[in-house]
């Protein structure tokens with residue numbers, strides 16, 4: 170694949186990683202991903218914005234074959250999937266200077282061992298004139314590392330946003346052609362990567378408001394030529410008010426907890442509450458993360474294994490705690506054989522989530538009529554709380 174032109178003098182020179190299925194040894198990638206890098210050629214000088222993952226070195230280097238001189242290498246983000254080729258490119262272009270944020274310099278020095286003399290720190294709002302192409306550096310911290318920034322190309326109204334607005338999606342489309350598909354991939358990306366920094370992202374979105382942006386070129390997934398689509402989606406995802414939705418991750422060993430989960434799902438639906446159950450024996454955790462983006466209530470369902478929660482529920486609970494969704498309410502349901510201490514243990518695993526615990530519903534062995542009544546009561550309570558907040 171050759172370099173692909175975006176506007177005059179501006180090219181996509183990234184790589185598609187079609188078959189990657191896991192990121193950070195944690196995040197499922199059902200649709201692969203891409204590492205986008207952008208070459209900006211001014212009348213006088215040339216800059217490359219971000220690089221690619223080291224595994225894709227050949228893809229980027231092939232696209233730069235005809236570039237005889239590179240003056241600047243710009244690192245919007247120090248994480249290795251974008252910074253991995255910095256040492257190789259600084260060696261290939263010995264006159265190039267690496268530009269990055271102050272924190273970016275620190276991280277790149279630590280992670281990639283780049284010599285200090287090759288790095289120049291740019292401040293928030295600094296500009297770089299390449300000759301008919303002016304780059305402005307906009308600090309956008311915590312999307313999703315402390316050093317992250319965007320690079321804005323003024324003449325072309327092009328925002329190169331790195332991970333911000335990205336989607337893990339390998340595609341031959343340079344631009345978004347299927348908004349539904351990209352929405353799902355971008356929401357998955359937001360859920361897994363950005364959600365813990367929701368309140369900082371609110372500020373970053375406000376900061377970008379004054380900029381005239383015709384295209385957003387992220388470092389993962391296709392370019393947005395109708396950027397309002399993804400900006401509006403982000404506004405909804407980071408909003409403080411959740412939706413009238415319940416997320417119900419559960420696991421069942423002999424069917425009792427599953428019976429309880431099914432009853433609660435039915436009772437919630439009957440009361441006009443949207444609910445998504447996730448059987449953790451077969452769940453794509455990315456789907457669970459997506460559901461957490463806008464849910465108001467989390468209900469965890471677990472059997473008791475030797476007095477403790479099932480390990481799959483412990484894993485999901487740790488994930489929820491790490492992702493810090495905007496949950497308002499929580500509950501725990503499940504069954505046990507002879508004794509249980511599950512509620513206290515789960516509560517201790519989730520200190521980052523400041524949700525009001527509405528109930529715990531446990532039964533010994535198979536759920537009976539009294540348990541089903543308790544679950545109906547829980548559904549009534551959840552519906553009532555959602556109504557009080559006027560959730561839609």
Ligand code: FEO
Nearest residue numbers: 246248250251332
């Ligand atoms: Fe795509 Fe934070 O790296």
